[in-house]
Amino acid sequence: MPAHLMRACAAAAALALMIGGCRDKAAAQPLKLEGNMLTVDNRSPDDWTKVDIWLNRNHRVMVPKIAAGSRLQVPLDSFVAGFGQRFDFHRTQVTDVRLTATLPDGKPLELIMPFTAGGLAGVFGGKR
Numbered sequence: 001m002p003a004h005l006m007r008a009c010a011a012a013a014a015l016a017l018m019i020g021g022c023r024d025k026a027a028a029q030p031l032k033l034e035g036n037m038l039t040v041d042n043r044s045p046d047d048w049t050k051v052d053i054w055l056n057r058n059h060r061v062m063v064p065k066i067a068a069g070s071r072l073q074v075p076l077d078s079f080v081a082g083f084g085q086r087f088d089f090h091r092t093q094v095t096d097v098r099l100t101a102t103l104p105d106g107k108p109l110e111l112i113m114p115f116t117a118g119g120l121a122g123v124f125g126g127k128r
Contacts, residue, residue: 028041029041029113029114030042030043030099030111031097031099031111033097033113035089036075036076036077036089037073037074037075038053038055038073038074038075038076038097039072039073040053040066040071040072040073040074040099041071042066042067042068042069042070042071042072043069044068044069045068045069046103046104047065047066047104048066048101048102048103048109049064049065049101049102049104050064050101050102051063051064051099051100051101052099052100052101053074053079053097053098053099054096054097054098054099054100055087055094055096055097056087056092056094056095056096057096057098058081058082059079059080059081059085059086059087060081061074061078061079061080066101076094077089095115096112096113096115097112097113098110098111098112098113
């Protein structure tokens with residue numbers, strides 16, 4: 001391989017590493033699923049109180065407060081439905097995650113995790 005081509009490849013690789021390293025962490029989502037763990041990241045300057053987190057609109061976890069600038073991690077099997085059934089991560093697909101809370105000025109906060117459609121719905125754009 002010619003030397004000028006090797007230098008160009010090395011420069012491109014270095015540039016790619018620099019761009020990846022400079023990525024803004026603010027672009028991260030406040031609700032993040034990783035395996036059996038949900039992470040809620042409150043990067044705002046306000047505390048969130050009376051926090052309700054819903055999984056698939058029927059399993060819920062309640063938290064009194066998520067402080068400003070802090071993070072909460074909740075295992076998915078901690079979510080409970082109305083009659084006490086625990087969420088079973090190994091048998092149930094997560095299709096909806098939403099958080100509601102109250103801000104210090106009394107205004108409501110609602111966060112909904114974006115999901116991309118999978119399967120045939122993703123291919124054909126849903127029902128027709």
